[in-house]
Amino acid sequence: PPPAQPLGRNLKAVLCQRCGSRVLLPGAATFAHRELLLPAMRKKAAAAAGGGGDVVREHWLVRDMFSFENVGFTRDVGNVKFLVCADCEAGPIGWHCLDDKDSFYVALERVAHE
Amino acid sequence: MAKKTYDLLFKLLLIGDSGVGKTCVLFRFSDDAFNTTFISTIGIDFKIKTVELQGKKIKLQIWDTAGQERFHTITTSYYRGAMGIMLVYDITNAKSFENISKWLRNIDEHANEDVERMLLGNKCDMEDKRVVSKAKGEQIAREHGIRFFETSAKANINIEKAFLTLAEDILRKTPVKEPNSENVDISSGGGVTGWKSKCC
Numbered sequence: 001p002p003p004a005q006p007l008g009r010n011l012k013a014v015l016c017q018r019c020g021s022r023v024l025l026p027g028a029a030t031f032a033h034r035e036l037l038l039p040a041m042r043k044k045a046a047a048a049a050g051g052g053g054d055v056v057r058e059h060w061l062v063r064d065m066f067s068f069e070n071v072g073f074t075r076d077v078g079n080v081k082f083l084v085c086a087d088c089e090a091g092p093i094g095w096h097c098l099d100d101k102d103s104f105y106v107a108l109e110r111v112a113h114e
Numbered sequence: 115m116a117k118k119t120y121d122l123l124f125k126l127l128l129i130g131d132s133g134v135g136k137t138c139v140l141f142r143f144s145d146d147a148f149n150t151t152f153i154s155t156i157g158i159d160f161k162i163k164t165v166e167l168q169g170k171k172i173k174l175q176i177w178d179t180a181g182q183e184r185f186h187t188i189t190t191s192y193y194r195g196a197m198g199i200m201l202v203y204d205i206t207n208a209k210s211f212e213n214i215s216k217w218l219r220n221i222d223e224h225a226n227e228d229v230e231r232m233l234l235g236n237k238c239d240m241e242d243k244r245v246v247s248k249a250k251g252e253q254i255a256r257e258h259g260i261r262f263f264e265t266s267a268k269a270n271i272n273i274e275k276a277f278l279t280l281a282e283d284i285l286r287k288t289p290v291k292e293p294n295s296e297n298v299d300i301s302s303g304g305g306v307t308g309w310k311s312k313c314c
Contacts, residue, residue, distance in 0.1 A: 018146070039152045041148060045149070046149040065162065066118075066162065068162050072158050073158070073159045074157065075158070082153075086161040086163055089150075089153050090148050090153075
């Protein structure tokens with residue numbers, strides 16, 4: 001279950017699964033459902049998907065880019081930027097559509113919580 | 115909840131020839147379970163990092179020039195709003211060092227004149243392949259009145275220090291403003307948060 005507060009904000013800090021870099025402080029995001037396709041983050045998944053990705057549905061939604069503690073943005077892929085760890089560049093951990101300037105999605109299953 | 119949780123925002127640019135070490139972060143982890151192909155193919159546009167200096171929470175927005183490393187492609191619009199520039203060469207690549215003078219001229223021509231500059235000689239963990247002495251780096255930095263560090267993203271040497279020093283130099287030039295209680299997140303502690311300094 002997502003470590004969320006009753007308000008739906010993240011109770012724990014959001015960290016990179018590989019290097020532990022701090023992506024979000026506790027309370028910086030709200031829980032959101034949205035079906036998104038993210039390119040595979042792990043080699044095993046990449047091989048299984050044959051270059052495709054995973055459908056992810058549960059996210060931390062961030063409204064202001066500067067609410068992130070540490071995060072990286074890829075170059076544009078169509079009208080999307082993917083989010084990665086700012087320190088080790090593991091990812092994609094999240095998704096941002098250029099058509100919606102105030103929404104940044106971080107996939108729960110692609111990050112650690114502490 | 116749209117409260118601003120930081121005090122200052124600094125825009126920084128990483129500039130230098132291609133191959134000077136801006137992608138080496140990925141090599142450190144290339145044999146683990148993570149898929150690096152996708153990210154390294156697309157490339158990183160910019161990063162946001164958070165540091166604390168003198169009790170202020172500062173957001174660094176760091177732009178990478180990877181893929182545009184030709185002087186003529188980097189002009190005024192690219193430099194607009196930049197408060198700090200990290201000029202990077204590779205100590206194992208003589209050409210990247212020779213081009214530093216051209217990059218400095220490019221900055222003079224196109225960047226804001228009070229932009230804070232810093233010179234970094236990267237890959238200093240590769241001593242056996244060194245072709246640019248530390249003294250040469252120090253000399254060109256002295257001639258231009260800018261700071262100089264030798265760094266290694268791979269061995270995690272001086273990267274954090276370089277970013278913090280550049281941020282401090284910019285902060286020193288930033289006009290002092292009475293802290294606005296609306297903009298201060300009192301829950302933040304001291305020190306640097308989440309800074310792993312693996313970035314090149």
